[in-house]
Amino acid sequence: xSEYENLKxxxxxxxxSIVAYVLLAAIKIxxxxxxxxxxxxxxxxxxxxxxxxxxxxxxxxxxSRKPPDEDHHYGHFRAETIASLVAAFIMMTVGLEVLxxxxxxxxxxxQTQPSLMTAWTAIGAAIVMLFVYRYNxxxxxxxxxxxxxxxxxxxxxxxxxxxxxxxGIFGSQFGLYWLDPLAGTVVGFIICKTAWEIFRDAxxxxxxxxxxxxxxxxxxxxxQHPDVWVVKDVKGRLQGNQTLVEATIHxxxxxxxQQGHEITDEVEDQLEKKMNIRYAHIHIEPYEDND
Numbered sequence: 001x002s003e004y005e006n007l008k009x010x011x012x013x014x015x016x017s018i019v020a021y022v023l024l025a026a027i028k029i030x031x032x033x034x035x036x037x038x039x040x041x042x043x044x045x046x047x048x049x050x051x052x053x054x055x056x057x058x059x060x061x062x063x064s065r066k067p068p069d070e071d072h073h074y075g076h077f078r079a080e081t082i083a084s085l086v087a088a089f090i091m092m093t094v095g096l097e098v099l100x101x102x103x104x105x106x107x108x109x110x111q112t113q114p115s116l117m118t119a120w121t122a123i124g125a126a127i128v129m130l131f132v133y134r135y136n137x138x139x140x141x142x143x144x145x146x147x148x149x150x151x152x153x154x155x156x157x158x159x160x161x162x163x164x165x166x167x168g169i170f171g172s173q174f175g176l177y178w179l180d181p182l183a184g185t186v187v188g189f190i191i192c193k194t195a196w197e198i199f200r201d202a203x204x205x206x207x208x209x210x211x212x213x214x215x216x217x218x219x220x221x222x223x224q225h226p227d228v229w230v231v232k233d234v235k236g237r238l239q240g241n242q243t244l245v246e247a248t249i250h251x252x253x254x255x256x257x258q259q260g261h262e263i264t265d266e267v268e269d270q271l272e273k274k275m276n277i278r279y280a281h282i283h284i285e286p287y288e289d290n291d
Contacts, residue, residue: 008065010139011058013148016136020128021051024129025044027044047158053091054151063080064079075242080146084198085202095194096188098187103185114169118169119165119173120166122162126160133155137149160190161187210237210238217275218245218271222234227251227259230249232248234246243279245280248283248284248285253288267280268280
């Protein structure tokens with residue numbers, strides 16, 4: 001399956017998130033107004049912001065599918081990484097809002113007792129989002145999509161937010177009004193932590209950072225070719241979900257250009273088969289004693 005087909009398949013996950021968020025947001029806000037629950041209402045408003053994040057992921061996946069053009073010679077795959085950044089910023093905003101809101105609740109506690117219906121609504125929503133999380137997580141691994149993986153982490157965070165809201169509502173039934181802001185604070189920290197991890201990975205990729213262990217694995221694989229005498233240099237970077245590799249190898253100086261070309265083809269073929277690296281540029285140089 002090509003990278004473009006993977007991206008198209010990844011769009012299904014974004015659509016699943018959008019539909020789930022729209023329905024859950026509407027249900028939560030309606031039930032919260034009937035059952036007098038500020039926690040569930042906040043959870044519903046949180047889902048409305050998640051719709052925006054999911055739309056950003058969907059747009060990023062669609063742009064990534066555009067083929068190379070005259071001013072994007074390597075394609076548009078990095079649009080997917082940018083979508084991950086947008087999702088991270090939105091998640092961080094929501095996490096900070098949850099933290100600020102819970103701190104305010106701690107200093108201005110209300111003694112209202114919401115209906116149990118709101119707690120069960122929050123539990124049901126959490127179960128739905130956990131299913132969406134598992135679906136998007138598995139799909140992101142299948143199609144190797146960074147943006148969809150970020151969306152999956154957002155799905156999990158939203159499930160935790162709903163669980164936190166439910167705990168707070170259940171606690172209020174027993175007079176434990178402090179349980180609601182405490183649960184909200186923990187959830188807020190979890191959301192912020194997840195957002196930071198997504199931001200860190202996306203910014204590392206956009207700044208051409210690359211895993212040193214993977215570079216070493218690529219170097220070892222190239223060096224296994226019997227006609228590669230020295231692997232002089234290996235560089236890698238990510239273009240969305242695609243790995244781009246450049247390497248300089250030294251071969252027998254008596255080989256012809258045709259023989260050198262065949263060696264590079266064989267090295268590139270091994271990189272694709274064993275490490276799924278479809279874009280590799282192998283530069284050959286004649287081996288010298290001082291190498």
